[in-house]
Amino acid sequence: MMTLNASKIEPNPIRHADVYRNDWDSFVANQSRNGSASDRAHELRRVGWEEFNRIGFPINRRGNELWKYTDLRQIDRMPFRFGAPSSGISLEAIAKMVPLPREWQNVVFVDGVRDPSIADSGSQSDGLTLRDVTAYEQLGALAGCESNAFVSLNSAFLDDGLMVDIDHDVESIKPLHVVFVSTGSDLGQRAVYPRIAVSVGRGSHATLIETHVSMADGSHLSVPVVEISMGQQSTLRHYRVQLDGEDSYHFATTRVKQGEDSRYRSTSFSMGSSIGRHDVLTMLDGEHAESTLHGVYMTTNRQHQDFEISTTHSVPHGTSDQYYKGILSGRSRAVFSGKITVERGAQKTDANQKDLNLLLSHGAEVDTKPSLEIYADDVKCAHGATAGHVDEDTLFYLQSRGVDYDTAQAMLIRGFAAEILDEIEDELLRTFLEDKLDELMPALQQASDTIGTA
Amino acid sequence: MTTQDRLTISRESKLDDAGYKWGFSTDVEMELAPKGLNEQIVQLISSKKNEPEWLLDWRLKAFDYWRKLHREDSEPRWAKLRYPEIDYQDIYYYAAPKSFDDAPKSLDEVDPEMLETFDKLGIPLHERERLAGVAVDAVFDSVSVATTYGEQLEERGIIFCSFSEAVQNHPELIKKYLGSVVPYTDNFFAALNSAVFSDGSFAYIPPGVRCPVELMTYFRINTEGSGQFERTLIVADEGAYVSYLEGCTAPIRRTSQLHAAVVELVALDRGEIKYSTIQNWYPGTKDGEGGVYNFVTKRGMTGDDAKISWTQVETGSAITWKYPSVILRGDNSVGEFYSVALANNYQQADTGTKMIHIGKNTKSTIVSKGISAGHGENTYRGGVKILPGAENATNHTQCDSLLVGDQCGAHTVPYIEVRNPTARLEHEASTSKVSDEQLFYLMSRGISEEDAHHMIITGWSRDVIKELPFEFALEAGQLLKVSLEGAVG
Numbered sequence: 001m002m003t004l005n006a007s008k009i010e011p012n013p014i015r016h017a018d019v020y021r022n023d024w025d026s027f028v029a030n031q032s033r034n035g036s037a038s039d040r041a042h043e044l045r046r047v048g049w050e051e052f053n054r055i056g057f058p059i060n061r062r063g064n065e066l067w068k069y070t071d072l073r074q075i076d077r078m079p080f081r082f083g084a085p086s087s088g089i090s091l092e093a094i095a096k097m098v099p100l101p102r103e104w105q106n107v108v109f110v111d112g113v114r115d116p117s118i119a120d121s122g123s124q125s126d127g128l129t130l131r132d133v134t135a136y137e138q139l140g141a142l143a144g145c146e147s148n149a150f151v152s153l154n155s156a157f158l159d160d161g162l163m164v165d166i167d168h169d170v171e172s173i174k175p176l177h178v179v180f181v182s183t184g185s186d187l188g189q190r191a192v193y194p195r196i197a198v199s200v201g202r203g204s205h206a207t208l209i210e211t212h213v214s215m216a217d218g219s220h221l222s223v224p225v226v227e228i229s230m231g232q233q234s235t236l237r238h239y240r241v242q243l244d245g246e247d248s249y250h251f252a253t254t255r256v257k258q259g260e261d262s263r264y265r266s267t268s269f270s271m272g273s274s275i276g277r278h279d280v281l282t283m284l285d286g287e288h289a290e291s292t293l294h295g296v297y298m299t300t301n302r303q304h305q306d307f308e309i310s311t312t313h314s315v316p317h318g319t320s321d322q323y324y325k326g327i328l329s330g331r332s333r334a335v336f337s338g339k340i341t342v343e344r345g346a347q348k349t350d351a352n353q354k355d356l357n358l359l360l361s362h363g364a365e366v367d368t369k370p371s372l373e374i375y376a377d378d379v380k381c382a383h384g385a386t387a388g389h390v391d392e393d394t395l396f397y398l399q400s401r402g403v404d405y406d407t408a409q410a411m412l413i414r415g416f417a418a419e420i421l422d423e424i425e426d427e428l429l430r431t432f433l434e435d436k437l438d439e440l441m442p443a444l445q446q447a448s449d450t451i452g453t454a
Numbered sequence: 455m456t457t458q459d460r461l462t463i464s465r466e467s468k469l470d471d472a473g474y475k476w477g478f479s480t481d482v483e484m485e486l487a488p489k490g491l492n493e494q495i496v497q498l499i500s501s502k503k504n505e506p507e508w509l510l511d512w513r514l515k516a517f518d519y520w521r522k523l524h525r526e527d528s529e530p531r532w533a534k535l536r537y538p539e540i541d542y543q544d545i546y547y548y549a550a551p552k553s554f555d556d557a558p559k560s561l562d563e564v565d566p567e568m569l570e571t572f573d574k575l576g577i578p579l580h581e582r583e584r585l586a587g588v589a590v591d592a593v594f595d596s597v598s599v600a601t602t603y604g605e606q607l608e609e610r611g612i613i614f615c616s617f618s619e620a621v622q623n624h625p626e627l628i629k630k631y632l633g634s635v636v637p638y639t640d641n642f643f644a645a646l647n648s649a650v651f652s653d654g655s656f657a658y659i660p661p662g663v664r665c666p667v668e669l670m671t672y673f674r675i676n677t678e679g680s681g682q683f684e685r686t687l688i689v690a691d692e693g694a695y696v697s698y699l700e701g702c703t704a705p706i707r708r709t710s711q712l713h714a715a716v717v718e719l720v721a722l723d724r725g726e727i728k729y730s731t732i733q734n735w736y737p738g739t740k741d742g743e744g745g746v747y748n749f750v751t752k753r754g755m756t757g758d759d760a761k762i763s764w765t766q767v768e769t770g771s772a773i774t775w776k777y778p779s780v781i782l783r784g785d786n787s788v789g790e791f792y793s794v795a796l797a798n799n800y801q802q803a804d805t806g807t808k809m810i811h812i813g814k815n816t817k818s819t820i821v822s823k824g825i826s827a828g829h830g831e832n833t834y835r836g837g838v839k840i841l842p843g844a845e846n847a848t849n850h851t852q853c854d855s856l857l858v859g860d861q862c863g864a865h866t867v868p869y870i871e872v873r874n875p876t877a878r879l880e881h882e883a884s885t886s887k888v889s890d891e892q893l894f895y896l897m898s899r900g901i902s903e904e905d906a907h908h909m910i911i912t913g914w915s916r917d918v919i920k921e922l923p924f925e926f927a928l929e930a931g932q933l934l935k936v937s938l939e940g941a942v943g
Binding site: 063065344345347359360361362363365366367368369370371372373374375376377378380381383385386387389449 | 886
């Protein structure tokens, strides 16, 4: 007789349903002709399509907590096309945008397809095998559909993708760098749905760098899904760099399942896209697992970035830390929605959650919602959030030491981001991202009108 | 109420848990309108109260709006609460003690049995309680019983009376302020209340006047199957000050009772309202049967340099859905929210506040303490909104949760929306349990485990309790102790 008074989220008819359907029909017809993919992959495509077709994009936000602050009507209005032929691009052109050093093992996807004309640069490491994701026997176990429009879309259009298989007890391997490049299309707005599955064997330690860049002039849609499964005592260092174009749309999902004594540490750096969204869910399923989710986001002009960061402790002795920092200028908007769930019985959990924001201009908006859901009594959970602007006294201090206003301002902004950037152990990557922040600095400062006003 | 009803109730009272000492019911002859909600009922309530045309119109508009929401299935479901669907046609919307048709002129005329009820509740209704310095307006089911201390307030031009009386005697004030902070379109339960509210309290403090006593309303639901829909409106004119106390109890009933109140506070320029609540509605049995469903909309609005402060101790109700809020419209105005909410046995509380900063240099403080015990579920849900014009607004929020036992839940859901870069906001929260070290320390000094628990919990809640007026603070401490019985030790 007790009913959960849960919100009923109503499905939305997809405006360009016929476009998506035609693309999907020809996609699956093609796949059947090739006949290479597993039954599991075929099934996932079918279920994904049915689910997306049923629920549509979550444009009706009333009562829909997950999309409270992000309006998707413009996504629904555009017919994003799957499978448009790629305009082709050279490795040199890509290397101008992102580092592809020999110290890393680089894999490049152009428009969602692992382009055979661009050889994987860097040498293959022992203990690490790359395969088609469709051959993965656990495919979709962490990200099937779950009434999520974007995960469903990704499942529906599941292509080769990338399966990263790391053997047991692999101690030192090169960082694996997976680059997703989007190019323009004559067919209209392009959509890509890449998927990476990572399996880290027991006792192994690995580094994954995931980079998204665009070389397209117009808008495109990018919906990546990453599934990570971690064995006992394994460690994964995951860096995520989102540099999509300012007219593009980026809806990413990362799901991590952690075994006993495993450590997952991620640092994300988000600067791109018109509307960007990243859903992260880490599940601490083994005792003494550790999850660290850190990130920095920067928004200018009319950009909109949304982070849905979730950690679930289902067993005792887990440790987790969510820490995000935002720098907002212009008329941009950022959303942080953090959630820590401590399930019944997950005693001795130690969880932290923090979101700090620096607002540089009138017109910018931040909506932050750090939430806790706790069903165990012997736990330590704390969370916090702040919003503010650059401190006038600090600025004055610097100026009184002869640092000019603009430089002082930039120093303070850089200092705010540094806390997150400094924890990037890979020096090449850290330098690259520091340079990216410096490139953005004029745009951040130009639109700023509040530094030192209080 | 029929004799049979009475017998049933007294039997139930014996059956139920002894922990809830306010669970007696009172044998007073009641006048009941038929169960169910329709336009006729709204009209009946209005005509019973001899209301002017405009108020009836307002009620009917509210009813129309509610009906629309009900039709569209727009009952709010975002709160973390589980309860069976409410059948709005299975509720008495009007229940008045019969002897009230010829309203009492003084306390002597009040039904002695009812006075005894209030005596049991410890309400200072009589002369002797004047020493306590509290002016009381007691609301029994939906009708205001008596107001004490009237004359002394009158001298200063302070109006403190039942809502119905205010409609008769001060229609201009009611017309001006009713719905000005909580319009009937505000939400499902506010619309319902606006359509069928039967009574409540009204207070008006004239410009520059500091109300010399604490004003108090005591609410009590008595009739089985009745809803209580009271409406409170407090206006502190420019430079005025008032401290207002609200207490609530209900008898033990097997079935659940619906309570959907609306409280509107208006603090004009430099005005200040301090509003304290002890909510002790019947929480249901240990197994989660019965209890009050408490869906309350409370909101205040400030003028320049004004201040509104909410303090609440919530120990009762099976379901609590309540977010006392402040719209900080005036420049330099201040909003405060101090709350202790306890959910024991199968109680569920989803409560918090909303601070909406509109004016410049506005400041808000939120201190929330949630205690979960037994199978209780306690959620803090709070909103802080800084609108673009709110230059230099500040907010500090602290919400702490304490879990007693491993079958309960404590949740924190803050919403922080900042649209002005000069704002400064801080939110911090922690979750903990009573530490074994603290318990051991106290017990090693000869204090029993149960007392030690209470000492620690009371100390942990101190930041909120100390905001209450003295007598209320004592009561709150006792209430926490009684409400936690069986959960600790």
